[in-house]
Amino acid sequence: MAVGPLPDETVICHCHNVPAGTLRSAVRSGCTDPTALRHRTRAGSGCGSCAETVATLLDEGLPTPGSGGVPGGGESPGSGEVLDGRESPGSGNRPCANTVHR
Known part of the structure; x- marks a missing residue:
C-alpha cells in the first residue's frame, strides 16, 4: 500500500x-524502525x-538500495515539521537515533 500522496496534515493515528507529517519528520530525524517511530x-x-x-x-x-540515499526513491511532500503554525502533535523532544528501549 503506497501512502506517499497523503497530505502531511492527514491524521494517521x-x-x-x-x-x-509528524511521522515523515520523525523518519527524516532518524527513526528507522517501528519501535523507534512509536x-x-x-x-x-x-x-x-x-x-x-x-x-x-x-x-x-x-x-x-541504489537510490543514492534518497528516501523511498523520491521526496515526500511537505516538511512535516510545523502544522498550522504550531509544533506537530507527538513530536516532543524525544530523539530517534540511538534510542535505547527498555
Missing part, C-alpha cells in the same frame, strides 16, 4: 492525533489500527 510519536501505541499505514510511511521514508 487517531488515538494520539498523529498526522502523516516511541517518538506514539503512533501505533493505542489501538494499533494504524500500524500498517505507519509501517508504510516508515518504509517510504527510508533510503532504498
Whole structure:
C-alpha cells in the first residue's frame, strides 16, 4: 500500500492525533524502525489500527538500495515539521537515533 500522496496534515493515528507529517519528520530525524517511530510519536501505541499505514510511511521514508540515499526513491511532500503554525502533535523532544528501549 503506497501512502506517499497523503497530505502531511492527514491524521494517521487517531488515538494520539498523529498526522502523516509528524511521522515523515520523525523518519527524516532518524527513526528507522517501528519501535523507534512509536516511541517518538506514539503512533501505533493505542489501538494499533494504524500500524500498517505507519509501517508504510516508515518504509517510504527510508533510503532504498541504489537510490543514492534518497528516501523511498523520491521526496515526500511537505516538511512535516510545523502544522498550522504550531509544533506537530507527538513530536516532543524525544530523539530517534540511538534510542535505547527498555
